[in-house]
Structure formats: structure tokens, C-alpha cells
Amino acid sequence: MTTENKSIVQRALAGLIETGDVDGLALFLSDDFVHHRPGTTTMTKAEWLAAVRAALGPIAGMQVEIHQVLADGDHVVMHSRRWLPDAGPEIAVVDIWRIDDGLIAEAWEIIEPVAQVAANLVWWEPAQH
Structure with missing residues (x-):
């Protein structure tokens, strides 16, 4: 089950990160x-998807480096580093x-x-x- 749950999260985010496909994420x-x-x-789902769509312009070209993907039961945790092109801010x-x-x-999302x-x-x- 935990492997399947990790796969669900990874597939959901892969399209968004690679192509900006918000409808695929939905x-x-x-x-x-x-x-x-x-x-x-x-x-809500609609509010979050709208926020993701709105952010795609300002974060175009964002790089994502995934450090850890861990699963326990019905929860999956992902730790990543993200930055904008041309030495933009890093989170x-x-x-x-x-x-x-x-x-x-x-x-749940925590950004630093x-x-x-x-x-x-x-x-x-x-x-x-």
C-alpha cells in the first residue's frame, strides 16, 4: 500500500513539474x-487548483530537486528543494x-x-x- 501511495503522489506531481499540466494533477x-x-x-480542490494555475506564470521554469519521498500507511511525505531560473530565490x-x-x-505544505x-x-x- 505505501509503495502504491508513493506512486500516486509521484505520478500526480510529475506532469505538473514537467509540463505544468494542472488538469492532469486534478x-x-x-x-x-x-x-x-x-x-x-x-x-478546497477548486481553490488550490486555481492558485496552482495562477502561480504557473511567475514560477515558469522552476527547478525541483526531490530529496526524499517517504510513505507510512495512507500518508506520503516529500522533501524537495525548488528554485527559479537565473539564480532566482530558492525554497x-x-x-x-x-x-x-x-x-x-x-x-499539508511547509515552505522555508x-x-x-x-x-x-x-x-x-x-x-x-
């Missing part, structure tokens, strides 16, 4: 799909996907700009004035 999402970001930000991303009945039912990694290593320390 086929892998359940009708009641929910996308979560930190805090209380959530989007580290952790996506968590929940699979239900062969479709992606839920996703690589330029801010050093500052985020000491987030608990009081600000220096």
Missing part, C-alpha cells in the same frame, strides 16, 4: 480534497499527502526560503536590538 485529487498551509489557511519544501481510496484527499534558514535555526532566541 485527476489525482478527490472531490473533497483540502490543502493546508500553516495557521488556519485551507483551500525548501515539505509536503505531506494523505491518500484515500487511490486519490489524494488532503495535503533557503535565504532565511540561518535565522530560522534560532527562532526561539530573543531579538537583538
Whole structure:
């Protein structure tokens, strides 16, 4: 089951990363799909797909380097590094996907700009004035 779930996520994202095929991605999402970001930000399937379509212009040519894809039960976790062409900004991303009945039912996404990694290593320390 975990191998099959990893395959679902990898196939869903391959078309999007390689060709920008948002409609192909949509086929892998359940009708009641929910996308979560930190805090209380959530989007429905239609809202998230619209956001992905809107982002395709600004992120055209984005490079994606997948470091890890791990699966446990109905969850798949992917750690990747992404950057824009011509020395554009770089981000580290952790996506968590929940699979239900062969479709992606839920996703969580954490994004950290690589330029801010050093500052985020000491987030608990009081600000220096």
C-alpha cells in the first residue's frame, strides 16, 4: 500500500513539474480534497487548483530537486528543494499527502526560503536590538 501511495503522489506531481499540466494533477485529487498551509489557511480542490494555475506564470521554469519521498500507511511525505531560473530565490519544501481510496484527499505544505534558514535555526532566541 505505501509503495502504491508513493506512486500516486509521484505520478500526480510529475506532469505538473514537467509540463505544468494542472488538469492532469486534478485527476489525482478527490472531490473533497483540502490543502493546508500553516495557521488556519485551507483551500478546497477548486481553490488550490486555481492558485496552482495562477502561480504557473511567475514560477515558469522552476527547478525541483526531490530529496526524499517517504510513505507510512495512507500518508506520503516529500522533501524537495525548488528554485527559479537565473539564480532566482530558492525554497525548501515539505509536503505531506494523505491518500484515500487511490486519490489524494488532503495535503499539508511547509515552505522555508533557503535565504532565511540561518535565522530560522534560532527562532526561539530573543531579538537583538
